[in-house]
Amino acid sequence: MIKKDVLGIRDMSKEDLIEILDTAKEMKKIIEGEKISDILKGKTIITIFFEPSTRTRLSFEMAAKYLGAHFGNIETKTSSVVKGESLIDTVRTVERMKADVVIVRHNMSGAPHLMAKYLNASIINAGDGLNEHPTQALLDLMTIREKKESFKGLKVVIIGDIVHSRVARSNMWGLLKLGAEVRLAGPATLLPKTFEKLGAKVYYDIDKAIEDVDVVMGLRIQLERQKSGLFPSKDEFARYFGITSERMKLAKNNAILMHPGPINRNVEISSETANSGYSVIEEQVTNGVAVRMALLKLLCERRKNNENNY
Amino acid sequence: MKTIIKGGTVINGYGGNEKADILIDNGKIEAIEKKIESNDALIIDANGKYVLPGFVDMHTHLRQPGFEEKETIKTGTHAAVAGGYTTVACMPNTNPVIDNEVVVEYIKSIAKRDGYSKVIPIGSMTKGMMGEEISEMVKLKDAGIVALSDDGHPIMNAGLMKRIMIYGSMYDLLMITHCEDKMLSGEGVMNNGLISTMIGLRGIPHEAEEVMIARNIILAKSTGARLHIAHVSTKDSVELIRRAKADGVNITAEVTPHNLCLTEDIVDGFDTNTKAYPPLRTKEDVDALIEGLKDGTIDVIATDHAPHTKDDKKVPYEIAAFGISGIEIAFSVIYTYLVKNGLITLEDLVGYMSINPAKLLKTSYGVKVGNAADITVVDTNKEYTVNVDNFKSKGKNSPFNGKRLTGVVEYTLVDGKIIYKNNGKFEECNV
Numbered sequence: 001m002i003k004k005d006v007l008g009i010r011d012m013s014k015e016d017l018i019e020i021l022d023t024a025k026e027m028k029k030i031i032e033g034e035k036i037s038d039i040l041k042g043k044t045i046i047t048i049f050f051e052p053s054t055r056t057r058l059s060f061e062m063a064a065k066y067l068g069a070h071f072g073n074i075e076t077k078t079s080s081v082v083k084g085e086s087l088i089d090t091v092r093t094v095e096r097m098k099a100d101v102v103i104v105r106h107n108m109s110g111a112p113h114l115m116a117k118y119l120n121a122s123i124i125n126a127g128d129g130l131n132e133h134p135t136q137a138l139l140d141l142m143t144i145r146e147k148k149e150s151f152k153g154l155k156v157v158i159i160g161d162i163v164h165s166r167v168a169r170s171n172m173w174g175l176l177k178l179g180a181e182v183r184l185a186g187p188a189t190l191l192p193k194t195f196e197k198l199g200a201k202v203y204y205d206i207d208k209a210i211e212d213v214d215v216v217m218g219l220r221i222q223l224e225r226q227k228s229g230l231f232p233s234k235d236e237f238a239r240y241f242g243i244t245s246e247r248m249k250l251a252k253n254n255a256i257l258m259h260p261g262p263i264n265r266n267v268e269i270s271s272e273t274a275n276s277g278y279s280v281i282e283e284q285v286t287n288g289v290a291v292r293m294a295l296l297k298l299l300c301e302r303r304k305n306n307e308n309n310y
Numbered sequence: 311m312k313t314i315i316k317g318g319t320v321i322n323g324y325g326g327n328e329k330a331d332i333l334i335d336n337g338k339i340e341a342i343e344k345k346i347e348s349n350d351a352l353i354i355d356a357n358g359k360y361v362l363p364g365f366v367d368m369h370t371h372l373r374q375p376g377f378e379e380k381e382t383i384k385t386g387t388h389a390a391v392a393g394g395y396t397t398v399a400c401m402p403n404t405n406p407v408i409d410n411e412v413v414v415e416y417i418k419s420i421a422k423r424d425g426y427s428k429v430i431p432i433g434s435m436t437k438g439m440m441g442e443e444i445s446e447m448v449k450l451k452d453a454g455i456v457a458l459s460d461d462g463h464p465i466m467n468a469g470l471m472k473r474i475m476i477y478g479s480m481y482d483l484l485m486i487t488h489c490e491d492k493m494l495s496g497e498g499v500m501n502n503g504l505i506s507t508m509i510g511l512r513g514i515p516h517e518a519e520e521v522m523i524a525r526n527i528i529l530a531k532s533t534g535a536r537l538h539i540a541h542v543s544t545k546d547s548v549e550l551i552r553r554a555k556a557d558g559v560n561i562t563a564e565v566t567p568h569n570l571c572l573t574e575d576i577v578d579g580f581d582t583n584t585k586a587y588p589p590l591r592t593k594e595d596v597d598a599l600i601e602g603l604k605d606g607t608i609d610v611i612a613t614d615h616a617p618h619t620k621d622d623k624k625v626p627y628e629i630a631a632f633g634i635s636g637i638e639i640a641f642s643v644i645y646t647y648l649v650k651n652g653l654i655t656l657e658d659l660v661g662y663m664s665i666n667p668a669k670l671l672k673t674s675y676g677v678k679v680g681n682a683a684d685i686t687v688v689d690t691n692k693e694y695t696v697n698v699d700n701f702k703s704k705g706k707n708s709p710f711n712g713k714r715l716t717g718v719v720e721y722t723l724v725d726g727k728i729i730y731k732n733n734g735k736f737e738e739c740n741v
Contacts, residue, residue: 010508087625087626088624106626108626108627108628108629109509109510109511109580109626109627109628110509110511110580110626110627110628111626113579113580114580114624114625114626128510129510129511129626129628130510130511130512131509131510131511132510163507166510169508169510192507194503194504194507195507197504197507198504198507198508
């Protein structure tokens with residue numbers, strides 16, 4: 001059974017992952033069918049986003065509503081210092097509102113972990129700093145699982161600004177646990193060799209990285225990294241690390257292309273490639289709602305079981 | 311009032327290690343002999359215990375003036391004596407900064423009024439620690455400082471550092487440098503390496519320290535300044551200092567208990583009590599630091615006692631304050647991790663924690679007739695579990711909380727007065 005809080009993929013077991021993905025498959029039937037159920041009737045779900053987001057927050061909201069829960073949202077727009085200072089106070093406020101599950105996004109790694117220490121409600125990490133974005137990885141895993149027979153031996157390449165990417169980290173943990181081969185590719189300033197010690201393969205030549213893979217995953221490049229001197233220009237990035245139709249030919253014939261969105265078109269992925277047949281980017285969005293429903297269901301069931309134990 | 315410390319094994323700091331009684335009168339050590347009897351003396355029973363020269367910490371943050379919510383001279387020196395320290399040198403990053411005589415006088419007067427241990431202020435190298443204009447070093451020296459530092463605010467301007475070294479060397483002031491190239495450490499909050507990559511925290515690369523140590527060694531070599539490297543934390547830093555010593559540079563170095571005993575692995579989990587500058591590094595670095603102590607490359611174990619409030623630490627790791635509160639457990643930590651494990655001897659510990667720092671700060675050192683009776687009595691058979699709530703320090707920020715440690719400070723005497731006594735609950739007595 002999954003833990004009280006969903007803080008990251010790294011501390012999940014393979015069994016947890018399978019259980020969530022199986023549940024998400026069931027949940028997808030609700031989305032595609034009645035769009036309502038009473039699985040979370042009487043439960044309160046609150047999202048707190050300390051960082052702007054439209055799709056992830058909306059995806060959680062839809063997940064809660066499809067399952068019949070009460071739903072609330074706190075949006076906090078403050079400077080980074082004030083954000084940190086008010087964190088514990090914000091948590092206490094939410095606690096008083098009798099939330100069952102609190103969904104947090106924060107620009108600092110470990111912020112949800114800190115909140116979890118002070119909260120009886122379950123926390124779902126909706127992205128913390130550079131650390132993890134577990135629900136994004138789960139929806140990516142679900143999408144891969146729908147398209148491919150098995151994770152075992154599957155070759156997946158993640159391309160771009162790896163070191164600053166919580167999506168890359170969560171996907172890497174999940175894919176490694178499920179038995180896939182994880183390749184990471186990007187310029188050396190955005191991809192330290194240290195990742196090899198974590199079990200991934202590091203490539204600085206994208207053509208070699210993409211060769212013979214089953215899944216190509218692009219990441220959004222933050223253009224402000226250029227100012228920090230981490231890469232010289234978006235043109236150079238696009239030419240040497242961008243995903244193009246030419247490069248997709250190096251992958252397996254039935255390879256799929258993924259991206260967590262929003263895409264910088266013609267930077268990390270060329271526009272025609274993003275719209276082409278092997279792109280599953282839009283399917284990822286539907287699966288996002290399904291995996292979030294699955295987590296909410298499993299967490300609330302767990303809470304119910306724990307109550308019965310007392 | 312005479313006092314006799316009876317029956318303990320005296321490690322005097324001059325190579326002696328044998329059972330002896332110590333007679334104290336008028337705050338000074340009057341006699342050290344096999345057996346001393348007296349009818350009118352207060353007797354401290356040190357049977358089965360070690361009698362050591364009081365520890366000297368050359369890197370303490372007492373936070374007063376300016377940050378009294380974190381620590382005061384009273385609470386900080388209380389913590390010090392509970393840890394067996396009889397003298398502490400306090401860093402100048404207060405508010406106002408220790409960059410003028412008035413602040414030195416203020417600290418000295420508060421220490422006289424509230425202090426449990428002796429306090430030696432360290433002056434700032436630059437006015438306001440701004441790294442722009444050199445401070446009034448001679449005035450500071452006449453007011454009572456023996457060392458200058460840029461702790462916490464490394465001087466990035468090499469030309470300025472050179473002028474500080476030249477000017478300060480006229481008066482033989484010790485230059486304690488916090489070695490960190492700010493451009494390399496950037497927004498880093500922990501060691502750059504496996505764990506930072508794993509958990510998505512920005513890393514401070516080891517080169518940030520080494521580049522600055524190398525620069526300061528070169529400047530010290532050309533200016534002849536007495537250079538002291540604060541809190542060394544990396545393997546290559548140790549090697550740079552080793553080579554500088556072999557090269558005849560006037561250089562000494564210190565290491566903290568936490569950098570000697572802990573590694574970056576405990577940052578996994580985001581416990582902000584593990585956040586310090588320099589950051590906790592790797593096993594390889596720890597091994598090199600211990601090796602550096604053993605071969606004399608590193609001279610001193612200094613606490614870098616850096617107390618912070620709970621609110622300073624109850625925030626995400628990135629914005630939590632840097633620093634560890636550790637002065638009251640430093641002896642036990644070093645005893646447990648290094649002496650008990652056979653890496654160094656208790657005599658070595660006395661060298662690193664009392665004799666060598668006392669020499670650098672130009673105060674009297676060792677248990678010797680005629681010296682001030684600054685003495686610490688320890689029991690190395692006793693164990694305890696660290697509980698930060700029992701700290702005298704206002705700073706409860708310790709990654710050692712909950713750890714089982716060996717070696718308890720039983721008595722601390724400053725100028726012959728029992729200023730701390732362990733009554734079983736680690737409380738002081740009302741002497």
